[in-house]
Amino acid sequence: MKQFDGITNQHVRELDKRHVFHSWSAQAKLDPLAFASGAGCLLWDYEGREYLDFSSQLINTNVGHQHPRVVRAIQEQAAQLCTIAPAAANLARGEAAQRILARAPRGFEKVFFTNGGADANENAIRMARQVTGRDKVLSAYRSYHGNTGAAIVATGDPRRVPNEYARGHVHFFNPYLYRSEFHARDEDEECERALRHLRRVIECEGGGAIAAILLESVPGTAGVLVPPRDYLKGVRALADEFGALLIMDEVMVGFGRTGAWFAFEHFDVTPDLITFAKGVNSGYVPAGGVIVPERICAYFAERVFPGGLTYSGHPLAMAAIVATLDAMQEEDMVGNAQRIGRDVLGPGLRALGARHAAIGEVRGMGLFWALELVANADTRAPISATHAAAIKAECLARGLLAFFVENRVHVAPPCLVTAQQVDDALSRLDDAFTAVFGSATGA
Known part of the structure; x- marks a missing residue:
């Protein structure tokens, strides 16, 4: 576990909340994650906890973190x-x-x-x-x-x-x-x-x-x-x-x-x-x-x-x-994005969709995907804000960063992601959905 000069996550969060004005946010409700370092598809907070970044932050770190x-x-x-x-x-x-x-x-x-x-x-x-x-x-x-x-x-x-x-x-x-x-x-x-x-x-x-x-x-x-x-x-x-x-x-x-x-x-x-x-x-x-x-x-x-x-x-x-x-x-990252999306991430997300009734649709290409979450597969009514927040919390509890928008989970890892990292992320997503919505279909 990496440590960063005894600095705590709480110290960094409090400093941020006291002095930084955040975009698209009601300021009093913020409790941001604190990150200290990264490498490739991984990030670490100030106390050494590791996160698997499948959001590419705001879907922009295509070469991953800290590419040398x-x-x-x-x-x-x-x-x-x-x-x-x-x-x-x-x-x-x-x-x-x-x-x-x-x-x-x-x-x-x-x-x-x-x-x-x-x-x-x-x-x-x-x-x-x-x-x-x-x-x-x-x-x-x-x-x-x-x-x-x-x-x-x-x-x-x-x-x-x-x-x-x-x-x-x-x-x-x-x-x-x-x-x-x-x-x-x-x-x-x-x-x-x-x-x-x-x-x-x-x-x-x-x-x-x-x-x-x-x-x-x-x-x-x-x-x-x-x-x-x-x-x-x-x-x-x-x-x-x-x-x-x-x-x-x-x-x-x-x-x-x-x-x-x-x-x-x-x-x-x-x-x-x-x-x-x-x-x-x-x-x-x-x-x-x-x-x-x-x-x-x-x-x-x-x-x-x-x-x-x-x-x-x-x-x-x-x-x-x-x-x-x-x-x-x-490093053929564009080719990697095409292959991993076609052969690993896309099929894995579709299999996840088949397992969980809350996933109404899986769509995407390359390393750019979204899971649309519904309360009812027939009416396609979106899941509640409470359930959406719960999915996000369960992913974070498992050290997985995705990009959450309304009733959707966007999955977009860096273009150098490996098949093993995708399998790891899919497993964490599967566990998060099970924690919120119960056992997967046919499980």
Whole structure:
């Protein structure tokens, strides 16, 4: 058991609760976990207790915790040059952009770096409005795009409501067959009806007024909603028909999470703009960006782009990107995510779903999965908040970190996870469900 200089978890928690203002929280109800160190898929608290991290924190530590190559790259860059203004040229920045573009589709030329995913989406929206001369941005109700001005209004989930200060945002329903808004009976019907609905929204809002359609390639926080096979192709066709840009938000799913460098690759579609953050350097130093194609770069060749950030392309973040992408390539982490998801994690979660009636649906791809929990399999009524809290508590009691949202358990380990670690996590999940809901079906 690791120990950390006699520091206790309680001391760290009290310090945090006394001085740190937390996001999305009623401050008086907080009792945060305290973490001191990590390695790969493991974390330790200050008293040496070990946790198996199957949340990748906020689904961003794709290379796991404390990857030595990334840590070393940050240290070496800090020793050479900690920061430089974005107007200057810097080797780390240029190499980071070069590596990102090498993994992007043909025709993408440059990267505009931001501090994270929210401002990546902000600047993609800004580019779309500038290039098209239009104002409206369409995005899904089941989505999350960040917590800054336009990004939070583009977001569809209820966190948008107290924050609606930006203009020109319109929402539509994206596919979700398990809880279909379109009374669909199968995936093909869900796809066809969702696209018809989107067409009607575009027509009613004025096709010539739409600057962009902004979509997560696979909506994450909303429930790991893997779209029907042809849905993104249909959205691409609608964007082309009405002259809008298609922005794919790859903040959560990019850089290996779904078993491909970009999640949209699974659906044979190419967007006009790509936003990213999180997995590009596993969050070791905050970074995000917009991948920009040649034609949009050409538009701004003689026109000033009206946007910028003090820390755009911060050298420490750029060094972390270079090391992260090199490590992922050399250690075949994207291939590992695809294989482990297909052969171990996906089948294991489906078997868990067959064993426990509370698991209404299992869905996902690569190392990006969700278990939707229901009180009744026939009505699909979600489990109560009490039961959801109990599942989370039982997982924590077993040293398992997952990503909990409403009535869902999201399972998203780092891309270097092993089959043995997956089996271990599945066993802990099985025990947690049994503790809350009783013996498994057929046990």
